[in-house]
Amino acid sequence: MLFKIEHLQGIKSGAIALAFRKWNKLAAKEGSLMKTAVGIIEVLEVSRVELLEITEQEAQMAGFSNLNLLIDLLNKVTSGDIYRIRLSYKSEDPRLELRENTLLDKTEFDLLKAKVEKLDKFSKQGDWTLQILNAIKNNPKLRAADLALLTGKEKDWLKLNVRKLKNLGLTISFEPGYTLSPLGEHYLNNL
Structure with missing residues (x-):
């Protein structure tokens, strides 16, 4: 709803x-x-x-x-x-606290990385997480339809999968578009 x-x-x-x-x-x-x-x-x-x-x-x-x-x-x-x-x-929403946490120890970071890699591994689209995270980083608050065009993905697919990243605390949703959360920035900067 x-x-x-x-x-x-x-x-x-x-x-x-x-x-x-x-x-x-x-x-x-x-x-x-x-x-x-x-x-x-x-x-x-x-x-x-x-x-x-x-x-x-x-x-x-x-x-x-x-x-x-x-x-x-x-x-x-x-x-x-x-x-x-x-x-x-x-x-x-427990994701609010999660997305602000940038003080991950190595074990926590590795666990987050494994969860993100699992999204790629089980996707019919192949590896997509880094492409989408970087597109969001470089185009904050870009409408989902425009972000989908930019990344070559369908809008509905993009919205569903950005929600998966959000559930990990990596993105923040806006009307319109998305940004990386502090955790998302930390994740990309430490790969």
Whole structure:
């Protein structure tokens, strides 16, 4: 599930406790955890609803100033069922602390290097991690579509695999684009 940053901040503060989505297939599961820009968000409850069942108060609990704005957004998706998703902020994202850590001893650095090399080893694209890390380093905050063109990769492939680097603490996502984290800089500088 994607959220605008202002909605994520509202979930973190507790001002937003609901989200509404129109999907052809249910795409959220009760109890699941989502890593987001503000931390870990938990899906507490998912229920199918009819558009006319949504109240003004629920729209406000989803971060909309009025019900009509929410309805307009849901109507932009032409088909699918509407789901009410109850959400809660769970914790900080552990990747935030990870990406700031540049004081790795040799064992920790070697473990990180092995994890990165494993991404290359099991990729159908062959070795890609250094190419992508260097492209991000040399083109900070470049849109994913442009970074994909620059590296000769498909945009969806690039986004999925940059997320793998992010999970290791090596990159930071922005709207738009990516940068290397302090750990990512440290990693490249010490290869």
